[in-house]
Amino acid sequence: MTGPLAHLNGRFLPFAEAALPLHDAGFVSGATVVDNARTFGHKLFRWADHLARFRRDCAACYVPLNATDEHLTVTAEELVSYNAKWLPPGGELQLVTFATPGPLGLYSGGAANGPPTLGMVTYPLPFARYRPFFTEGVTLVLVGTHSSDSTVLPPTVKHRSRMHWHIADHTARARSGTPSALGITAGPDGTLTETSVAHFLAVIHGTVTTPPRHTVLDGISLRVTEELCHAVGVPFAEAPILPDRSLAGREAMLTGTGFCLAGVRELVLPNSERIRFDWPGPVYRALLAAWSDRVGVDVAKQFTEAGT
Template structure:
């Protein structure tokens, strides 16, 4: 198989040559803004929305790449078109975009350098979640909290995520296979590591944490539209762990897997401990929207 192409600071290069210097600020300080996208049938899903969020992250951080947002869109489309031709037509790709300030002056003889913009694709690792559509995901509240907005705003999508790593490690140690849920300093539930959370109550509909306290997920926005088309209401209010535990269904939304059911919360079952009917309606509607059997595709390519 031919090697996929990548983009790094002004050049298309073979993926194996897309390397970042050890003195890059994105590596030294974790100072990097990022976006993760995926394709359906080889086409990027909500590219414009991801680029809009990336632009906002760049404005927050003051990082100014040479490439404009429209140019980034053209680069992304070119990479996907090139690299999708190397995989099974029924498969799909993820696309990673990252931007760093460039070399860290302390480790670069006192001078900075050009901003680093990188993009690369990868075959979606369906094996990580294919079974979760049927068995559900376990979640655990740990002692690791979400970074407060006094550090950086929640809408900044960046790679400074040591707390994600520590929280997921603590969750898996307490309940093997579990992912972490991050709370704020008041004990209210915010989001999972790399995923938005929503609770469903038969008498109330969906309830999510206030949107201005979490990362505005692109998949979460898609879910709002799909739910509205099915007559399912959405509300926002602060949620305590006990509120989530009492939900009839709980779900996670994120770009790679779209939507996953949560069937265990702090080692206790959600509902009857099985993916619920609302999840099944939503994932079916999402599949219709994108023209791909989302669960079937994950099952087909769980092992390549």
Template sequence: MVATRQEGTTVKPLSDGTAFVEGAYVPIGEARLPLLDWGFTRSDVTYDVVHVWKGSFFRLDDHLDRFQRSCDRLRLNPGYGRDQTREILMRCVSLSGLREAYVEMICTRGVPAPGSRDPRLCRNQFFAFAIPFVWIFSRSRQKEGAHLIISDVPRIAPVSVDPTVKNFHWGDLTRALFQALDRGGDSAVLLDGDGYLSEGPGFNVFRVHQGGVTTPEGTVLEGITRASVRELCEELDIPFALTRITPDELRDADEVFVSSTAGGVMPVSRVDQRILGNGRPGPVTLRIRELYWRKHEQGWHATPVDYESP
């Protein structure tokens, strides 16, 4: 077990999670953010999440690319180049010793100059951490399929907050999640301003109908696992399209599933009060999900973590 920062007789482990804060690697329980950082007080922040599975990052370069695009669009400068960011993420994982991990990189606006509200005068800050793998839906829940609720909470309009830039504007997503939990569901999918499906709290949603797969476009995060689903469909000769989807079309689907870095491809067996198929994960979903994890085992889009370097 790796440990750091001995305090008296207490040694705090890095194996519970490792963070990179102000140039130092610390146990996740010791990571701190300045109270006046606009990332905290204004949600003026961007981030990205990549996972590690069996000792390798999955699609690390794609996540680094998206993180840089997000920083550029929000006029944020993390202060570290791409190779440095990669090394920091690698180090967070290797210090923790985690073989399956949820790894996040964050850039905040930072603390403003005293008495100033000018964002140009803030010194942007970079943080990162690695913690044990996070599942949106537990493995046991995935075996029977999750229960999604179509929320009446509208997704924030793209003209206000760009959905392709990962952000912490989760007020609408959190309201919808509470609504779903109060109604006995596992999570929610929100609608855009025109009444079409958008996305859920941390995931993209997919409809399977007559053997083809469709997923919303335009008002959603362009998920990297979503891109993986597209590649898998092409490999399996399953028709795939980005399109508008109505709530009724989702309820009437043959199958439904969601995708996320936090869990991969995850089946849904119920939408609102409608049970899909026989109330279990459908055959198309299972084919995609099985191939997703099998290709993980084969090193698909993998970047191995160096656990040996000091």
């Protein structure tokens, strides 16, 4: 075969031929559990953690996942190995694993649903998308509230129902005038939660602080950043973070799968006030260096010097 492959419902096929029927629950209802991992040196990073979260989230969302961990791992490694051949020098991949309940009989005139859908696709890691995070710092815009206390669909679950993030990021870019800006939401109590691609952290009184875990996605990169805080001797804590002037002059960061760790330059509030952070600050620089040591590559250079 010529060109990248995908894996869908038990078989490899050309990426361009991979498709879901229009009556699949993932399309009709947005009922899709998903995972997004990335490679370093064309090897998946923290795959075991990603896979465990994916299986847990499928169970929580009543999405059948019949494949074994061994089968999923072998498939993921084969797909990454093959698709990496089509990358430019220095390129890396992101691997998306997804599962849905499958086709809904109601929409095809039948009574039976399923079988469940399971797929894997890769795409080249978009260095250009994240480059401004390292050259300019991240601009965040507080765009509104988002429920973080649902007992039906907990915020810890990674899924594809992302309309609120689509609106949040477009709103952030329109209000800030910054093409790479991200929206960040507040919970019902007014404290900060997360963004569409990353967790938020602030350095408060010398402690790297992140919103309470039950209010945000169970992020693999957040786990790594916490581990690195312990490794470099920086305290780490979970606590509510209010978006007010007390944050001015402190450090703030984002951590996410695609880019590992990036410093936040400013937070734009609903009244258009801009809270400026210490960017790039010393704690961020220490943690970014620790990230680079952990993954075996200079993370910042990977984004600032890559050709794509």
